[in-house]
Amino acid sequence: MRFIKAKLLVLAVIMFLAAPLSAETEMEKTSSWLPSLQTSTPQEGFELAVKLSRVGVKTTQPDKEVLFREREKYAQSGEALIHASEVIAVHFQTVAAANNYWK
Amino acid sequence: MRFIKAKLLVLAVIMFLAAPLSAETEMEKTSSWLPSLQTSTPQEGFELAVKLSRVGVKTTQPDKEVLFREREKYAQSGEALIHASEVIAVHFQTVAAANNYWK
């Protein structure tokens, strides 16, 4: 029971991570995956910051299999989760400034 | 006695973390959980920075069970507590700038 749950969790995480990853990969193949830093709302700006953080990781390690394996691991580590949150925070500073803080 | 205390502590931490988490999750399901970076006071701005830090963690690991387990662990580690405080500091820079430092 517990084992199945763990399996499902791993699967869910992979699927969660796979979805945006595939989208990004396709985007990168096209001429532009980052046409602008402007977003309509702060929330869309936060989502863009998350995306930039992920592309930063993918740039250093483009191999999908390694990425999935590592993402599963760091998604299980409290310290790594905080570190990932920090990278998002740095990018959110940039995106927020680009949008004049949506004032 | 000590054992019960430890148990209660764990419970308290879970409840502390659970409350805002549930609220955030519900917020995210609605169209907007971050309508604005503007707040009335510096203190509300600090609370928004804490919220942004937590959403950053949750974005990387959306599974509640893993989050609770890891949050309990990093809430027990001095180094991780400092790191969490750093992420809040980075987001507070953004929120403070967005509010023209509440001058």
Add this chain to the structure above:
Amino acid sequence: MRFIKAKLLVLAVIMFLAAPLSAETEMEKTSSWLPSLQTSTPQEGFELAVKLSRVGVKTTQPDKEVLFREREKYAQSGEALIHASEVIAVHFQTVAAANNYWK
């Protein structure tokens, strides 16, 4: 002799950390513990940055006993001391900007 000294040190650290913590906790219970980012002098601004760093830690781990235990530990670790100094530095950037660098 050495043992007593160590004991006294631990006591001193606890008392040092306890004093501002209690004050902050009481402040947080009142409606406002952070009424403004403006300070009269750069030195008061630095002290505010220290306070913000500590509130950031306390927000993640509000249990006093765990905080005291962890603070004793990280106050004994060179690496953690540098990390704590870094969080203060990030908050000091915000406070300094809020005060137009006390020009």
Add this chain to the structure above:
Amino acid sequence: MRFIKAKLLVLAVIMFLAAPLSAETEMEKTSSWLPSLQTSTPQEGFELAVKLSRVGVKTTQPDKEVLFREREKYAQSGEALIHASEVIAVHFQTVAAANNYWK
């Protein structure tokens, strides 16, 4: 089979890393490898941020063999991947500001 795959992965990573590295090394030999922080698009700005992060690493360790060995290692570690993404984020702040956020 698995062994060959691993070998190919290592080869792919080396080639991926080697390509820009050689280019950069040649650039550095010429009078200017960083003529400007201005880029046409946000995406080109992100690529410049990646380049600046890599030059920063290379400046500290110019020996190609050590670099390749270490890059392979950190490209396999989730924590290091996040850290690399953080350096890119800091440089992207600079490049974005230099381009007035491509407004």
Add this chain to the structure above:
Amino acid sequence: MRFIKAKLLVLAVIMFLAAPLSAETEMEKTSSWLPSLQTSTPQEGFELAVKLSRVGVKTTQPDKEVLFREREKYAQSGEALIHASEVIAVHFQTVAAANNYWK
């Protein structure tokens, strides 16, 4: 011979660290150890950034004996040296902005 050298090194580091520390401690006892962020030159600004980094460490661990023991240790660790350099860099950003980059 080697032993004496090591002993002398430790002594030198302690004396190096002791000097500014005592000065700072005395300063803190007076009404103001940070009267201004303005400096005449960039170099004095860098020295102020170093001072701010050290006060940040001392605020977290005011016990001199522990500080000396830990400073000796982190002054021997490459990773901690880089981290200390990072804190200085963050404070230097603040000081440089306060001086309008000494333009």
Add this chain to the structure above:
Amino acid sequence: MRFIKAKLLVLAVIMFLAAPLSAETEMEKTSSWLPSLQTSTPQEGFELAVKLSRVGVKTTQPDKEVLFREREKYAQSGEALIHASEVIAVHFQTVAAANNYWK
């Protein structure tokens, strides 16, 4: 053969690190090693950022022998290389702002 290569590598790294270090040490003995943050080109600005990062390390550990030993070690570690690159990135933000991004 391999042993000689390793030896030569160590020597090369020492010489690489020794050169700028000596220059900086001499500079520091003179009245000014950082006369200005202004540079002619972005590339010279990047080099200044590298220099500031190194002076930050040297300020914490002025003993050349320890520095050489530690630099060799961290120049061999992927994680430390990324961290060094991060410090350069933070200083480059400052230098770039000081030069109005060489617009």
